[in-house]
Amino acid sequence: MSSISEQTTATDDLLDFPPARAKGRPIDPPLELAEIQRSECPIRRVRIWDGSTPWLITKYHDYRKITADQRFSADKSRPGFPLKNAGYVSKARTFLTMDDPEHLPYRRLWARHLSAKRMEALRPRIQEIVDKYIDKMLAGPKPVDFIEAFALPVPAEIMSELFGVPMEDRLRFLDLASIMSSSNSTKEDTANALVELRAYAETLVAAREAEPRDDLITRFLEDGVGGGVMTREELVNSIPGLVTAAHDTSTAMIALGTLALFDHPDQLKLLQENDDPKFIANATEELLRFVAPTQTGRRRLATADIEVGGQLIRAGEGVIAMDNQSSRDPDIFPDPDRLDLTRKEARRHNALGYGTHQCAGQSLARVELQVVYGTLYKRIPTLRLAVDRSELPFREDLVVYLVDRMPVTW
Amino acid sequence: MEDTGTRLTVVVDQSVCVGGGQCNFLAPEVFTQRDEDGVVELLDEHPPAEMAEVIEEAIAVCPSRAISLKRQ
Numbered sequence: 001m002s003s004i005s006e007q008t009t010a011t012d013d014l015l016d017f018p019p020a021r022a023k024g025r026p027i028d029p030p031l032e033l034a035e036i037q038r039s040e041c042p043i044r045r046v047r048i049w050d051g052s053t054p055w056l057i058t059k060y061h062d063y064r065k066i067t068a069d070q071r072f073s074a075d076k077s078r079p080g081f082p083l084k085n086a087g088y089v090s091k092a093r094t095f096l097t098m099d100d101p102e103h104l105p106y107r108r109l110w111a112r113h114l115s116a117k118r119m120e121a122l123r124p125r126i127q128e129i130v131d132k133y134i135d136k137m138l139a140g141p142k143p144v145d146f147i148e149a150f151a152l153p154v155p156a157e158i159m160s161e162l163f164g165v166p167m168e169d170r171l172r173f174l175d176l177a178s179i180m181s182s183s184n185s186t187k188e189d190t191a192n193a194l195v196e197l198r199a200y201a202e203t204l205v206a207a208r209e210a211e212p213r214d215d216l217i218t219r220f221l222e223d224g225v226g227g228g229v230m231t232r233e234e235l236v237n238s239i240p241g242l243v244t245a246a247h248d249t250s251t252a253m254i255a256l257g258t259l260a261l262f263d264h265p266d267q268l269k270l271l272q273e274n275d276d277p278k279f280i281a282n283a284t285e286e287l288l289r290f291v292a293p294t295q296t297g298r299r300r301l302a303t304a305d306i307e308v309g310g311q312l313i314r315a316g317e318g319v320i321a322m323d324n325q326s327s328r329d330p331d332i333f334p335d336p337d338r339l340d341l342t343r344k345e346a347r348r349h350n351a352l353g354y355g356t357h358q359c360a361g362q363s364l365a366r367v368e369l370q371v372v373y374g375t376l377y378k379r380i381p382t383l384r385l386a387v388d389r390s391e392l393p394f395r396e397d398l399v400v401y402l403v404d405r406m407p408v409t410w
Numbered sequence: 411m412e413d414t415g416t417r418l419t420v421v422v423d424q425s426v427c428v429g430g431g432q433c434n435f436l437a438p439e440v441f442t443q444r445d446e447d448g449v450v451e452l453l454d455e456h457p458p459a460e461m462a463e464v465i466e467e468a469i470a471v472c473p474s475r476a477i478s479l480k481r482q
Binding site: 068104107108109110111112113114115116117119281347348353354355356358359362363366 | 428429430431432434435438442443445446447448449467470471473474475
């Protein structure tokens with residue numbers, strides 16, 4: 001029982017998680033994370049919004065050990081699970097919070113429809129969408145809000161086509177999703193948002209039942225519900241999370257990746273001058289590594305006593321494994337805080353997670369981001385911020401780090 | 411084959427694969443994903459020796475540790 005008393009006496013000194021990002025360094029993870037990672041004692045407890053004190057994981061190998069080990073459960077209904085925010089509690093149970101073997105059939109249903117081959121086949125269509133929004137930007141007034149003109153509508157239109165969510169509904173949908181994700185939302189806010197999101201997903205599913213189309217919701221109805229992998233209710237419940245996952249993350253990578261390149265003109269120049277698909281693919285991985293926009297970490301609960309990096313984590317204790325800081329571990333990535341598009345080990349990052357819950361839409365993300373990074377700066381070579389960066393409204397309260405507005409000119 | 415002296419054998423464990431698809435992106439000549447469930451499938455069990463490096467990379471990034479490589 002000494003561990004309990006140690007914990008009680010030590011809580012006053014604990015870091016409140018997440019700490020704020022440093023002023024003037026908006027792309028870097030909070031500097032406290034690097035300090036902890038590079039200290040003698042890199043696995044430490046932190047205090048989160050509900051007062052609980054899970055372990056913070058920032059070392060690369062510790063991150064991978066935890067996310068690959070099913071004894072670290074993703075089931076948020078377990079007592080003591082380190083929840084991301086108040087809204088996270090009320091979200092329906094989906095495959096995202098299941099453990100294997102239960103999780104695997106769901107996962108494979110997604111893997112089937114979002115495979116590298118299928119997403120690669122969408123590349124020409126994605127290129128058309130990217131070019132269309134660049135044309136629109138170039139034809140319109142400047143400065144313009146890069147988020148509204150490009151970073152939001154490009155993934156939105158791709159996602160709309162893929163899932164069959166009408167473009168005209170997406171703004172309300174995103175508002176609701178953002179309420180669900182924000183640590184500033186009250187329980188009442190998230191409960192109301194959830195009711196509306198579910199109702200919307202229900203309408204979508206009912207519409208495809210009545211009239212099947214060539215989209216993911218129709219295919220999930222056919223293979224998933226029809227094939228006995230998931231119930232209709234599970235499909236309805238999984239739609240809000242997956243649509244937002246396809247959205248926020250790409251918007252964040254387009255906006256924050258662009259901002260990171262503005263900070264590194266030599267790297268931006270490399271992208272502008274290079275057409276080699278292998279280089280663009282590697283550059284995309286390095287931008288993923290550098291930005292790693294999921295800022296609340298991967299949450300797990302230990303279901304057994306397990307040693308990680310010399311620290312015993314006991315059954316019933318929570319862990320928060322950080323995508324962003326673990327992707328800047330100097331043991332794996334030399335000079336980790338430097339953006340280097342030619343970095344050999346770039347794709348070893350944890351920006352998309354690791355283990356069985358690694359991003360199910362990663363092939364879509366790769367193709368989409370490769371097209372954006374390979375096109376945008378060549379077509380608008382003088383693209384730049386139109387305001388001082390201190391005026392940019394960053395969102396540290398969301399699961400996925402975002403910037404709400406980003407005025408640009410060229 | 412004689413001049414390099416190394417024969418590569420790629421082994422995949424389909425039972426643990428989660429269909430991330432990174433191996434397919436890295437070496438589409440060697441790895442693909444099954445149409446019915448996105449699970450890894452080998453197109454070339456014995457790729458040329460010069461592919462060892464890219465296969466090692468696929469091993470390093472595979473989220474389910476489903477790939478291994480033997481050199482004989």
